[in-house]
Amino acid sequence: MTTAETPSTSGTVAGTVAGGADDAAAGAATAQLDGTWERDVRWWDVAFYVIVALSALALLTAFVRGTALAVSLAALGTIVLGYVGWGRRAARSRDQLTAHLYLVVAIACTVVVVAQDTLGTLLLFAVFTQIWMLSEHVWAQVVLSAVLAAGTALALALDPATGRVVPEALASTAPQMGVALAFSISLGLWTAHTMRQAERHARLVDELRATQAELGRASHEAGVLAERERVAQEIHDTLAQGFTSVVMLAQAASADLDRDAPDAARERLALVESTARDNLAEARALVAASAPAPLQGGTLSEALRRLADRFAEETGTRVELAAPEAPRLSSADDVVLLRSAQEALTNVRRHADAAAVRVDLRQDHAGTVLEVTDDGRGLPADASGFTEGYGLRGMRERVAAEGGSLEVGPAPGGGTRVAVRLPAGASPDGPSTGTRATTRAGGAR
Structure with a gap:
């Protein structure tokens, strides 16, 4: 023992x-x-x-x-x-x-x-x-x-x-x-x-x-990269587009002064001030990581209406808006749809040379659809010649993050059609009735 x-x-x-x-x-x-x-x-x-x-x-x-x-x-x-x-x-x-x-x-x-x-x-x-x-x-x-x-x-x-x-x-x-x-x-x-x-x-x-x-470090790096990309996309969709508008309006005001049209120049400068204020509000919202400034204290329909009005005033393009009075969506869906509309209108301004644009927001049993169509020059006849830029890629990523889809193609009768579809979830319980509004710029070309 x-x-x-x-x-x-x-x-x-x-x-x-x-x-x-x-x-x-x-x-x-x-x-x-x-x-x-x-x-x-x-x-x-x-x-x-x-x-x-x-x-x-x-x-x-x-x-x-x-x-x-x-x-x-x-x-x-x-x-x-x-x-x-x-x-x-x-x-x-x-x-x-x-x-x-x-x-x-x-x-x-x-x-x-x-x-x-x-x-x-x-x-x-x-x-x-x-x-x-x-x-x-x-x-x-x-x-x-x-x-x-x-x-x-x-x-x-x-x-x-x-x-x-x-x-x-x-x-x-x-x-x-x-x-x-x-x-x-x-x-x-x-x-x-x-x-x-x-x-x-x-x-x-x-x-x-x-x-x-290692996973923690990788997750942190991925989070930093994702946040950097998010901020870059937000800047592209808001501040960059706003500054583009300011530049274009300032150039137009300068042209008005050259042709001795001070009243027209004054209107342009008023739009410059308004756009700059909007940009400042967007910058503050971005810094505070809050909702986009157009959505603060208002609905998506109201934000789209203000967006259409400003686009019409700045470009002289006729904008037709069809949107529900009060679509009940999640805040994330509101942001995606508003940013998509902003990017689509920016592309119309830069590339379409359109006389009219239609913005259509509707809801059905499958979800919510936002369509932006124009009567401009449209996409290249050869599809291989069309390459998505940073804005469209960012729009596609935003939509995909919410489980939706993005279509970019020719519009019926000519021009370009951009359609964003988000799945049902935060949609209204029943169909919504919409109102149609047509906005023309005062003294539009």
Whole structure:
């Protein structure tokens, strides 16, 4: 029973250092456990000294006298000196040559003490433990444990008077030490396997944490990139278009002054001021990350009406608006539809050379549809010659983010048709009635 309990004492440390078959996989997990190992070794030092002290005390208080006591105490002193000189250093440096030199000395001295008195078997607690703690090779652990068990069996069967091994005593002690050896090896190997599994688990946890950190960094970078793209799209859809209007109106006002039409120039300058104020409101809304300025305190229909009015005033293009009075949509859908209408009208201004534009917002059981059609020059006859610019790509991304679709193609009777469809969800429960309004610029060309 003395030796059978020994491997369980060594199990915690053995798992870290006895994974001979797993040396290559120790890596980061072993490095992480270095601090824990150093603290554990100190407790093994204390346990070793306590066991040796208790063994010496047992010999002194028992009926061991004379030469036997002197030899036993000398052997105990040799074990202590060997541990102080070799064992402690090997436990911390993992130097296997020094570790095995100490273990050979400890096994030999233990056999000597057991030969003097059976109380020497108390040392088996320390020596069996140190075999599994100091040696990092399974074959060496098994061989040293077998040598210790065999030497102990012979020492217990030794007749002190004659100095010979008594066969009857050996026949009695050998099976006991055999059982203790088998239990010691099996428990030691099982403990080493268990601790290697724990080491693998620790390594996997480290890898998982590293992966989570990498995913966190990637997610952060993706979020930063997405926010940058969102801000860029917002600037393109609002400020850039507003400044384009300001430039065009300023050029028109300059032309009015050149042809001596101060009243027309004054109207243009009033539009410049209005557009600049709208741009300022958009900039403030963008900084505050709130809803677009045209949607603050109003409905989508009202925002589209103001957009159509301003477009008609700035370009002189006839704009026909058909929209429900109060479509009930989510704020995200409102933003997508308003920005799509802005981008579509900007493209009409830049490329269509149209005389009339129609903006149609309607709802049905499938969702909400926004159509912007013009009677301009239309798309190139060769579809391959048409390349979507930044604005259309941004519009398509906005619509796709809400689960919708975007169609760009020729309009019936000529011109271009841009259609945005958003799926039902935040749509009205029933069909909405719409009103039709036609806006003309005062004094339009």
